[in-house]
Amino acid sequence: xxxxxxxxxxxxxxxxxxxxxxxxxxxxxxxxxxxxxxxxxxxxxxxxxxxxxxxxxxxxxxxxxxxxxxxxxxxxxxxxxxxxxxxxxxxxxxxxxxxxxxxxxxxxxxxxxxxxxxxxxxxxxxxxxxxxxxxxxxxxxxxxxxxxxxxxxxxxxxxxxxxxxxxxxxxxxxxxxxxxxxxxxxxxxxxxxxxxxxxxxxxxxxxxx
Amino acid sequence: xxxxxxxxxxxxxxxxxxxxxxxxxxxxxxxxxxxxxxxxxxxxxxxxxxxxxxxxxxxxxxxxxxxxxxxxxxxxxxxxxxxxxxxxxxxxxxxxxxxxxxxxxxxxxxxxxxxxxxxxxxxxxxxxxxxxxxxxxxxxxxxxxxxxxxxxxxxxxxxxxxxxxxxxxxxxxxxxxxxxxxxxxxxxxxxxxxxxxxxxxxxxxxxxxxxxxxxxxxxxxxxxxxxxxxxxxxxxxxxxxxxxxxxxxxxxxxxxxxxxxxxxxxxxxxxxxxxxxxxxxxxxxxxxxxxxxxxxxxxxxxxxxxxxxxxxxxxxxxxxxxxxxxxxxxxxxxxxxxxxxxxxxxxxxxxxxxxxxxxxxxxxxxxxxxxxxxxxxxxxxxxxxxxxxxxxxxxxxxxxxxxxxxxxxxxxxxxxxxxxxxxxxxxxxxxxxxxxxxxxxxxxxxxxxxxxxxxxxxxxxxxxxxxxxxxxxxxxxxxxxxxxxxxxxxxxxxxxxxxxxxxxxxxxxxxxxxxxxxxxxxxxxxxxxxxxxxxxxxxxxxxxxxxxxxxxxxxxxxxxxxxxxxxxxxxxxxxxxxxxxxx
Ligand code: SF4
Numbered sequence: 001x002x003x004x005x006x007x008x009x010x011x012x013x014x015x016x017x018x019x020x021x022x023x024x025x026x027x028x029x030x031x032x033x034x035x036x037x038x039x040x041x042x043x044x045x046x047x048x049x050x051x052x053x054x055x056x057x058x059x060x061x062x063x064x065x066x067x068x069x070x071x072x073x074x075x076x077x078x079x080x081x082x083x084x085x086x087x088x089x090x091x092x093x094x095x096x097x098x099x100x101x102x103x104x105x106x107x108x109x110x111x112x113x114x115x116x117x118x119x120x121x122x123x124x125x126x127x128x129x130x131x132x133x134x135x136x137x138x139x140x141x142x143x144x145x146x147x148x149x150x151x152x153x154x155x156x157x158x159x160x161x162x163x164x165x166x167x168x169x170x171x172x173x174x175x176x177x178x179x180x181x182x183x184x185x186x187x188x189x190x191x192x193x194x195x196x197x198x199x200x201x202x203x204x205x206x207x208x209x
Numbered sequence: 210x211x212x213x214x215x216x217x218x219x220x221x222x223x224x225x226x227x228x229x230x231x232x233x234x235x236x237x238x239x240x241x242x243x244x245x246x247x248x249x250x251x252x253x254x255x256x257x258x259x260x261x262x263x264x265x266x267x268x269x270x271x272x273x274x275x276x277x278x279x280x281x282x283x284x285x286x287x288x289x290x291x292x293x294x295x296x297x298x299x300x301x302x303x304x305x306x307x308x309x310x311x312x313x314x315x316x317x318x319x320x321x322x323x324x325x326x327x328x329x330x331x332x333x334x335x336x337x338x339x340x341x342x343x344x345x346x347x348x349x350x351x352x353x354x355x356x357x358x359x360x361x362x363x364x365x366x367x368x369x370x371x372x373x374x375x376x377x378x379x380x381x382x383x384x385x386x387x388x389x390x391x392x393x394x395x396x397x398x399x400x401x402x403x404x405x406x407x408x409x410x411x412x413x414x415x416x417x418x419x420x421x422x423x424x425x426x427x428x429x430x431x432x433x434x435x436x437x438x439x440x441x442x443x444x445x446x447x448x449x450x451x452x453x454x455x456x457x458x459x460x461x462x463x464x465x466x467x468x469x470x471x472x473x474x475x476x477x478x479x480x481x482x483x484x485x486x487x488x489x490x491x492x493x494x495x496x497x498x499x500x501x502x503x504x505x506x507x508x509x510x511x512x513x514x515x516x517x518x519x520x521x522x523x524x525x526x527x528x529x530x531x532x533x534x535x536x537x538x539x540x541x542x543x544x545x546x547x548x549x550x551x552x553x554x555x556x557x558x559x560x561x562x563x564x565x566x567x568x569x570x571x572x573x574x575x576x577x578x579x580x581x582x583x584x585x586x587x588x589x590x591x592x593x594x595x596x597x598x599x600x601x602x603x604x605x606x607x608x609x610x611x612x613x614x615x616x617x618x619x620x621x622x623x624x625x626x627x628x629x630x631x632x633x634x635x636x637x638x639x640x641x642x643x644x645x646x647x648x649x650x651x652x653x654x655x656x657x658x659x660x661x662x663x664x665x666x667x668x669x670x671x672x673x674x675x676x677x678x679x680x681x682x683x684x685x686x687x688x689x690x691x692x693x694x695x696x697x698x699x700x701x702x703x704x705x706x707x708x709x710x711x712x713x714x715x716x717x718x719x720x721x722x723x724x725x726x727x728x729x730x731x732x733x734x735x736x737x738x739x740x741x742x743x744x745x746x747x748x749x750x751x752x753x754x755x756x757x758x759x760x761x762x763x764x765x766x767x768x769x770x771x772x773x774x775x776x777x778x779x780x781x782x783x784x785x786x787x788x789x790x791x792x
Contacts, residue, residue, distance in 0.1 A: 042438050044445055045467055045788055046492035050574065055549075056556040071440040087389075088343055089445055089466040092437055116388070118486065121477075122470030123350050123357035124342065127380075127388050143574055183402055186347030187358070187389040196385065197397050 026164050033103075034160040037153075040076040040100070041069035045083025047110040047143040059146040064153055073099040078156070080149075081133075084112035084119055085126040087188035091181050094132050098178040102170020105160070107152055108135045111142040118142065131190070132182060226251055233296060237509075237723015237742075240294025248297050248307050252282075256312060260286045261293050262637055263653070264313040266726070266737055266754040267320060269327040271301070273353040278304040278329055281739065283726060283754075287637065287651065289658035292726060299329070301352075308334035315640025318762050326351035326472075336411050341465035341791060345403035347392045351473060358383050358390040364747045365477050405449075412451045413459035428453055433773075437466045441544050441777040444787035448764075448776065455772045460765045464758075464790050471792040475751035480506055480718050481581070483751065488575040490753065491789040493533050496525040496566065497731050499579035504661055505727025505738035506581050509720050517707040518583035519663045524596060524700045525566070525578065526729070527693040531604065532559050533732035534644075534686040535611075537784040541683060542615065544781035545624055551615065558607055561599060568592040581718050583710030593704070600697040608694070612687055625679035629767040629779035632677055639763040642756045643734025645783055648685045649677035655730035669696050679775075682782040689732075717746060724750075733757050733784055753792055757785040 012020060043051060054061050061067060070076045073096045085093065097106070108129055111117030116127030129135060136159060139152035170176060180191040189197070222230050222241055229247030233240050243251045255261045261284040270279045278301050283292040297306055308331035309316045320331045321340040328349035331337055338344065348355050359379050361367050369375055380386050409432055436447035445466035451458040471490065475483050487502045488495035500522055507513070514522070539555035563573045569592050570576040570585065578585050615621060631641065636649040646653055654671040656664040672688035674681035722744040728737035734756030741750035760783050768776045 041440060045469075046489055046574065048444070049492060052552075053556060053560070056553050056560075058557075058560050071438075084467060084469050086466060086468060088468065089437060092466075096438060118489065119469040119471075119474065120388075121357065121359040121361070121379075122474055123359075123388075124465075124468045124470055125388065127359075131387065145573065184343050185345060185397070185400055185402065186391055186395055189397065190387065190389075193385055193387075193389075194397050197391060197395070 027161075029165055030161045030163065034157040035065040036068075037064070037066050037078050037105070037156070037160075038068045038070055038076045039066060039078040039080050040073055040096075041071045043082050044085065044089070045112065047082040047112070050143040050146055051080060051082045051109065051149060054146040054149045059150060061150065061153065064150075064157070066153065073097070074101065076100055077103065078105045078107060079133075080107045080109050081113040081129045081135075082109045084117065085129045086124045087126055088124060088184065090126050090129075090132055090188065091183065093129070094179050094181045097133050098181070102176065103163075103168045104170070105136045105156060106133050107137045107139060107156060109139045109149060109152070110144055111140065114138045114140065126188070133179065222251075225254070230295075233294075237721060239724070240296060243295050243297050245297050245299055245306050248309070249312070251295065252284075252309050252312050255284060255293065255295075259293075260288070263287055264309065264315055264640055265292070265642075265728075265735060266739060266752075267309070267316045267323065268739055268752045268754075269323040269329050269351075270741055270750045270752075271327060271351065271353045273301070276301050278327060280306050280323065280329060282309070283737070283739075285658070287653050287658075291659060294726070304329045305332055306330070307332050308337075310334055313640065314638050315759060315762050318758060322758075325349070328352065338407055338411075339465075341468040343403070343465070344405075344407065347390075347395075350470070357470075357473070358385075358388045363477070364745070365479060365482060408449060408461060408463065412449065412461060414451065430458060435777075436463075442780065443540065443785055446780075446785070446787055446790070448780070450768075450773060450776065452773055455774070457768045457771050457773055457776055460768045460776065462761050462764055464761070464787070467787045467791040469788075469792065471753065472751055476748055478748075479716075479746045480720055480748060481716060483748070484579065485575065485577040488577055489788055490755065490792065491533075491731065491733065491736075491757065491786045492574060493536060493786055494529045494732055495574060495576045496529040496578060497729060498736065499576065500526050500662075501727055501729040501731065501736045502738050503579040503581055503727075504729060505725050505740050506718070506720065508725040508727050509723060509740060509742055510581060510718065511721075512582045512711050514583045514711055515708040516663075517587075517705050518709045520700050520704045521569075521584050521588050521709065522579065523662055523664070523667070524588075524697060524704075525569075525576075525584075527696050527700070528562050528565060528596070528599075530693045530732045531690050532562050533784075534690050535559055537732075537781075538611070538615070538683065538686055541679075541778065541781040541784075542621070544778050545621060547620075551611075554611065558604065561595075561603065565592050565595050565599070568595065580710060580714060582712055583708070585714075587709045588704075593701075596697070597701050600694055600701055604694055608687065608690055616684065616687070621683070622680065624775070624778060625683060625782075627676070628679050628771060628775050629782060630676065630678045631763055631767050635766060636677065636763065639766065640759050641734070641763050642760060643730070643732065644682055644685045644689065645734065645760050645763065647672060648674045648681040650675045655728055655735050659728070661727075661729060667696050667699055669693075679778055679782040682784075686784075720744070720748075728754070731756060733786070733789070734760060753789075755789040755792060757783075757787075757789040758792070761785060761790060 108114045113129050119125045120127045137152050137156045141148050183189050229244045231242050233242050263285045266283040277298045279296050279298045281296050323329045325339040430453045432451050436442040437445040447463040449461045487498040490498050535555040539552035542551035566576050567573050570578040631649050633650045636646050652671045652673045657671050669692045674685050720742045724741045726739045728735050737754035739752040740748050743749045767779050
């Protein structure tokens with residue numbers, strides 16, 4: 001058992017050491033969760049190839065209990081946004097995110113997913129998936145090497161380990177609202193922006209520099 | 210094949226089409242200008258009498274100052290030789306050009322793209338819809354006077370970064386703080402989203418047999434969507450399929466989910482800045498993408514790399530071909546249901562080749578290694594040793610092993626022989642390229658048809674297969690890997706010492722005005738870069754003829770009448786990469 005698990009800050013009598021382990025519910029529960037994260041198996045762009053490489057023999061993410069990559073959002077708890085997020089695709093990404101059961105995590109892999117990357121100025125590029133989804137871990141790189149992605153996994157594991165069961169968003173009494181799915185119009189429409197659009201479109205909004 | 214004798218001379222075109230065709234006499238330009246009224250007759254003669262049966266590239270150029278929209282065509286003879294370039298010019302407002310799809314079905318997607326991005330209408334096109342953007346998108350983004358939300362300046366480097374260096378966040382200066390903009394009359398209330406109605410309506414329907422004639426079951430056809438999130442579509446790609454039972458009646462590919470505005474960005478960048486962007490086109494083949502772009506710019510600049518650089522370039526391009534074909538085979542098996550195991554084996558070899566790339570360029574995947582007039586760094590002794598070991602010891606037996614496991618496999622054969630057939634005639638008409646074309650029996654390979662770099666002095670065969678089915682497309686990749694090894698062994702044997710770069714490395718190159726089209730035989734087929742320069746630091750027009758995109762034109766043809774499960778494998782056998790399809 002890893003050290004951090006069996007360290008309840010509670011004195012175990014000398015003669016029971018090595019036979020009895022005492023831990024907290026939070027710790028053992030989160031240990032289970034973080035050691036069996038199932039990422040969603042889908043790739044958006046170049047970064048996806050490095051994501052696949054991470055799953056193959058040289059890097060082998062199976063070591064982290066993560067080899068089960070599922071092509072369906074219903075069977076996953078981690079969405080790796082592995083590539084450029086375009087306006088044409090973001091409605092589908094948000095829809096899929098809404099279909100992932102709680103508790104769920106999002107990892108922005110690479111420059112594009114984190115902030116638009118080399119294609120940021122492009123008219124069809126969303127400059128950062130965090131404009132639409134809550135991101136838990138950002139992995140820098142273009143593309144991040146498999147080592148970098150693995151480091152991202154470890155950071156995510158740490159994050160999961162530090163969540164008290166009581167505080168996990170998906171475990172609260174109140175039902176979580178699904179995220180609003182943006183729609184495609186003459187450009188991408190973020191439904192949260194709706195009230196601002198007519199004013200700005202007619203020129204009475206903030207000025208363009 | 211046409212029965213008429215082929216007239217090999219093309220220099221009497223102006224007298225043959227009086228008043229319709231004229232030589233393009235702008236400085237640095239080649240080819241012919243054809244009046245739109247004469248375009249169809251000209252193209253017909255080209256195809257049927259002069260032997261230019263392969264229309265490789267169609268694109269548009271927006272000449273804002275001249276108020277002209279120009280459509281540029283590149284056609285080839287399958288016997289080899291340079292392109293015949295012809296262009297037609299129309300006014301920018303409401304541009305109309307006759308569609309060449311009835312003559313060259315391979316132009317279908319490319320004309321749609323020109324409509325989508327430039328707003329050129331092709332009269333007579335069977336299905337003129339947007340292709341990379343969505344229906345309802347505001348404007349035609351590649352027009353020179355169309356500005357994106359994050360627009361800063363016409364060309365890079367932007368002044369706020371250099372030389373003035375007062376950097377700000379563009380987000381703070383645009384109306385919504387995001388990368389969006391709306392036309393002034395737009396109001397979300399009165400606006401109705403445009404559904405995929407036209408797409409579904411355009412799917413061919415065959416008459417069901419529910420007429421009481423007793424011919425089989427009374428079935429109802431359904432339309433289903435595969436993708437854009439689906440494990441078998443190799444990325445964010447969508448196929449809309451009309452099914453009768455399990456049989457595919459018609460199919461439409463839907464793309465653009467990874468459209469990253471490569472060309473628009475490319476026209477703001479300086480010439481050299483585009484090099485790393487080409488890496489991200491077909492992200493499995495960054496080295497050979499560099500190659501194509503370097504050739505196109507070198508043609509414009511009129512320079513030649515030194516011999517050692519040429520050898521290194523070919524070495525990298527052929528290693529890339531091996532990587533690409535390995536993965537194509539691995540993923541094809543994945544689509545066939547062998548799951549991930551073959552991919553694992555293929556990735557093993559890929560890692561070893563990536564080690565070489567990392568050693569020479571510093572990066573595994575996005576190599577950014579070629580420069581105009583050479584390569585960025587010399588091949589180290591270590592890297593050379595790695596290549597030598599790979600091509601002499603490691604890869605040949607590995608190929609045998611893969612072949613032994615996969616080629617005679619009963620299931621592979623059952624599922625792929627006679628499935629998804631594309632005949633030679635169809636492949637040519639549909640402008641298919643690379644392994645897809647050669648598996649149908651057409652021995653066309655740019656490395657032989659119009660040799661570039663040092664390919665004319667290397668010994669290798671152009672591989673072909675005869676049946677044009679999935680199995681042949683699968684086998685031909687093995688054949689080509691063997692030829693690549695053969696080339697690599699010669700390169701390793703003959704690699705000369707010397708310079709790796711003509712002139713000094715520089716950030717800004719001087720590119721004279723004119724146009725050029727540089728093409729290479731990429732693993733997926735002919736990759737071409739069409740460039741127009743006006744003498745400034747950045748390209749005026751930067752277009753990519755991408756093999757994955759154009760090969761998809763044949764997808765519907767191959768899938769009709771097959772089972773839905775086969776459609777997945779047929780797509781796998783084309784071997785697409787979405788970065789290149791959508792650009
Ligand atoms: S971050 Fe780089 S490698 Fe990743 S998707 Fe974007 S361009 Fe491709």
